[in-house]
Amino acid sequence: MEKQVLSIIKDNTLTYGMKVISLAKLAENSVNILDISDDIKKYMDEGIICDLAEGNAPYRPRYIVPNYEKFMENGSELLRIKPATNIWEATHNLLMLYKNVPSVTTFPVYVGNIDTLLEPYIKDEEEAYNAIKLFLMHIDRTITDSFCHANIGPVDTKAARLILKAERELQNSTPNITLKVSDETSEELMTEAVQTALSCAKPSFANHEMFTKDLGNYGIASCYNGLKIGGGSYTLVRLNLAKLAPKAKDAEDFINNALPHAMKLMIDLMDERIRFIVEESGFFESSFLVREGLLSKNNFTAMFGMVGLANAVNYFINSDKKEDRFGYSDYANDLGMKIIEKMQEIVDNHINKHCSASDGKYLLHAQVGLDSDEGVAPGCRIPIGEEPEIYEHLIQSAPFHKFFPSGIGDIFKFDEMSKRNPKAIIDVIKGAFT
Template identity: 55%
Template sequence: MNPAQRVVTDATLTIQQKINGLAHVAEDQLDVLRVGPDVQELRDAGVICDLFEGAAPYRPRYVVPDYELFMRQGSEFLGLKAPADIWEATAALLILYRHVPSITSFPVYLGDLDALLEPFVGDEAEARKAIGLFLTQIDRTLNDSFCHADLGPAATKAGRIILELTREQQNAVPNLTLKYDPELTPPDFAELAAATALDTAKPSFANHRIFQSEFRAMGSDDYAIASCYNGLPKGGGSCTLVRLNLAKLAPRAADRDQLLSSVLPEAVDRQLEYIDERVRFLVSESGFFQSSFLVREGLIHPERFSAMFGLVGLAECVNAHSGGARFGHDDEADELGLRIIRDIDARVRSHVSPYLAFNGGRFLMHAQVGIDSDTGVSPGCRIPIGQEPELPEHIVRSAPFHRYFPSGIGDVFAFDPTTRRNPGHLRDIAAGALKSGLRYFSAYAADADVVRITGYLVKRSELARLNRGEATMQDTTALGRNAINNLGVLERRVRS
């Protein structure tokens, strides 16, 4: 069937989802990227994959607006004055969200919501009502669980209200991160976050100290966690994300030496070339940065945009070339894993983009969580589901990889439902994991309705709806269903 016709007649899609689907089909009619045969061969083989970004990049994949500035100045383009109370503040944000583009057509970053709303929290009951409606509207109209909001590191009234409402409402959207800093985040606030995570698989805990110091070193005052768990410069974002599938690359090398000396470096270079080309079209030809009011009003700056060098399937690649040692269990295998990541990192660092100024034109490394059609490919540098070691060992073995991925890497842990009686248990483990060098830690109770698939969230009740052949609110539900079948995400080891 013609792809457009397939979209039009799919009974499991809402009208909005069909329109987005048709836009994709139309974009893919264009042939505007200059892709050499070597790159194309690796793309056809599934080694290099742009995650269905489309054939003609006309907006950055991830846009991270400076919402703080927007709250101070309003918007001339949107005809909005700076908000003066909680109702105006929440309405202003909801209006702006409609105009923040991304690869999903929904905003992937909704702001550091507690800090944005705290100045407007006067009467607490009124604030609770306003924020409750705000969160409900986000869930019901931004139908994509890559929409991500940040909290912390300090405790605020707004932050507590958001966590309490999140627990009450049990929504899949927005995805949430607590920026955690042991000096700035009080234990009771972190415990409330942990209790909320056990019930709704969010917020995750981000290592604020690591993110902050890295992004400052790159010249960005502030950072955001967007989409799955992607660290990005505030007031900018990422033009594109292309990933290297190491699981598929592995069999192209006869042995470990060939992998390290030629197959891997060549593939990295081809991926860098492909990223450059996608960025070139977006920056030089699409006109996005010239026409967007977000740029004109200072909410985003072209010089704060980077691009993400993603990779996936490290575990499978290592296991194929480690002579029987197992990734996540044997030191020898983990050493090979680190060697591969260090090699990739060095090569990515030495490449300077001719089109991007941020971080000196160097791309940001990203441990990609996979796509729903992946089979036998573990997310990023994760230890495969079903082979997870004991919790402390799991954390200690994963931590050394995290420093290489400023634009995102993380682990997801399923906890026994009885942990709800003692959310401090989860808080302590999350805090300990970050202290041990983990960049990002996600958890949920094994019986929760909201489940973290790889980086995004899906409701089991929505999955049931989709399995009955009905349309579902979030486009991410379909991705979740496939990932459950292909990656076994509901089979994660349960920690107690």
């Protein structure tokens, strides 16, 4: 322990803030207070189950999605913030609150539907643009976390257009941005968003109708996770199907035995993590976000993550021919669907009393992967480099989306010619959402 502490302190590649976070994580991981079975530990050691660096003593939910609308309306008693009266106060109030929103990374993973939060304070567009640009720069320079996520839309607002304009100019990496797309989203805003995405790889596009049907009042946080406003997710643990597949004799054995066994272990781990957060950590008793009504335990759920579906399917197909593999063969795609249907069945048959936001059930989530993953396809995606033409890719991937109410981010590549015709991209997005 002493050597590890000194190693962090003396590491010249880390900033002061990184050292503080690393030392805190080291302290948290020095205790073993969760009741975890040897079988779970074995699967974690083998990389089949992964807690995604949540730590040994979870003292806050992984992802927190505050009700920023309520904050803008009421201000904060603890932070001595009064409701804003102009664009400068509005942006500063939000920035002050962001410093007090925890997550698994210590930074906020959701910073709000920032266009509708700021729209009421826009009186002069030039002044508002300057304020919004500084606001976005502040987020990028102080929330140094790729999980940080902002939303805009679905309605067209001056603020949304100013945000997109600023992002094109600034070329910042943080925050990630998602445009909620619905029938209310104007063609003009969609065009602005597409042009911005082609310039700086954001915003992403979310099916507002589908998320609203599944979750109600929601926000897109972190790695495209749909979660209830005023709540969030206690935990996100993932199952690596690519590493689980070799434990089965064949596809049938995988679906009937290996998969249910691994999922039972992972559910037990999630139950234990949630029990500690809710019943022992004191988070919900001590957080001013709860006290001031920006968070409620009733709006929390948990995410059952998965990764490597394509790898598992291709393992059982055992063919190097593209036409036989996941994404191309009907047999392979059907096998992938059977695996996900089995996962849905198992998740739906489990109840956790603390997951009120989702009627006691965990939400399946197609996890995008880790930088340490080698050769593992994200979620339900076709392996990178094997993707078919975009229209075929969309048709293949669409049937899987309904199983993942908390998110299944897909990436579709457009060529340089697309910059000349953003309307074609809009048509693809709308077609995919239909």
